[in-house]
Amino acid sequence: MPGTAPQQNHQDRQPAQPTTPPRQQAMDAGRFAGLSRDIMAAMNTVIDGKEEAVELALTVLLARGHLLLEDVPGVGKTLLAKTLARTVDCTVNRIQFTPDLLPSDITGVSIYNQSAQSFEFRPGAIFANLVIGDEINRASAKTQSALLESMEEHQVTVDGTSYRLAEPFMVIATQNPIEMEGTYPLPEAQRDRFMARISMGYPDTTAELAMLETHQSVNPLEAVRAVATTADVAAMLDVVASTHVSSAVKEYTVALGQATRSSDQLRLGASPRALLQLLRAAKASAALAGRGFVLPDDIRNLAEPVLAHRLIVERKAASMGTTAAHVIADALARIPVPAQPGTAQPGKSNGAAP
Structure with a gap:
């Protein structure tokens, strides 16, 4: 169910207080690694043959980002989103985007209560820790824009009053290719709010046979149980935030962004927000790999899923x-890879922590 907001007089409403998980002691590396393995293992019992997509989805969650799943119908986009939601004991809402969906259906609306003679705020579906937006590009740009403030600032403003969203907060949206009938292209500002985009693709033969075997009689999603609490996720976010990024890696990230902006093959390059999110995703990837520092390889591996959907050719x-x-592959091939202290060979990125 959506979160609640206090009932206030229309003349003197104050912003609702955010719902935050209880703070706990700093999480150690062993606990972080164990929870990460448990989450991915639980997801892999449902999503056959898509280990990379599962890991990237968890990376985006831990990087405080939002995820866009794009592909043809029937390849498991919504199933991936639901499975990630099941592994964490948090509030979850699902929004089915349709052409007649209104912005107020997402954000909420103030309704006058005649008996109390005051306005009440009825929160919309966005008030949850994890929001699944199914087929987001079947709604109009006006409705899609209702997500802009909540995705960037983690708050909703209705009738001049701002309401904080619960933390952690993540939007996982699915969309069909724009060539499909009844779809609208996502505005550039909307695409830029998503940290990464995943194209699921068809499973290989082995994974598809396993799916036919296990998904016939039972729904494997029903067997998934939460392996982490919201407090656990909050502690994991703190671990990711403390991951070290050297000046060389930051300069490498900026050089990549500038290469996309100067490319004569692109009409729109990577925004500053894109580079910031690329670095956040790299920190999460490093933490999942058991490192307390980011390597250039983390940037290289995440450059396409984080940047490609923002660029316009x-x-x-x-x-x-x-x-x-x-264009991204060409830029990565041309930009010198910074050496890390302790590397075996210049230009390689398998060295020790700074």
Whole structure:
């Protein structure tokens, strides 16, 4: 169920207080690794043959980001979102986006209570720790824009009053390719709010056979149980936030962003928000790998899922088959990789912590 907000007089309403999990002692590396393994193991019992997608979904959650799942119908986009939600004991809401969905259905609305002679705020579906937006590009741009403030600032403003959202907060949205009938392209500002985009793709033969075997008689999603609490996730977020990033890695990230902006094959390059989110995702990836520091390889591995959906390719380049992924790969090939202290060879990124 959506979170609650205090009932207040329309003339003197104050922002609702955010719902935060109870603070606990700093999480050690062993506990972090154990919870990470448990979450991914639980998800892999449902999502067959998509270990990389599962790990990236957890990476985005731990990086305080939002996830966009894009692919054709029937490949498990919504199932991945539901499975991640099941593994964490938190509040979850699902929004089915349709052309007639209104912004107030998402954010909530103030309703006049005649018996109390005051306005009451009825929170919308966005008031949850994890919000699943199914087929987000079937709603109009007006409705999609209702998510902008909540995704960036973790709050909702209705009738001049701001209401804080619960922490942790994550939006997982699915969308069909824009060539599908009845879809609207996501505005550039909306795409830029999503930390990463995943294309699920079809499973391989082994995974598809396993799916046919296990998904016939029972729904494996029903067997998934929460393996982490909201307090656990909050502590894991603190571990990720404390991950060290060297000046060399920051300069490497900026160089990559500038390379996309100066490319004559792109009409729109990576925004400063994109680089900030790339670095946050890299910190989460490093923490999941058991490191307290970010390597250039973390940036390289996440560059495409974090940046590609934000870039706009020039029409001439697109007509010749160039994609955003091609531009990113070309930039990574040209930018020198910074050496890390203790590396075996210059330019390699498998060294020890700074």
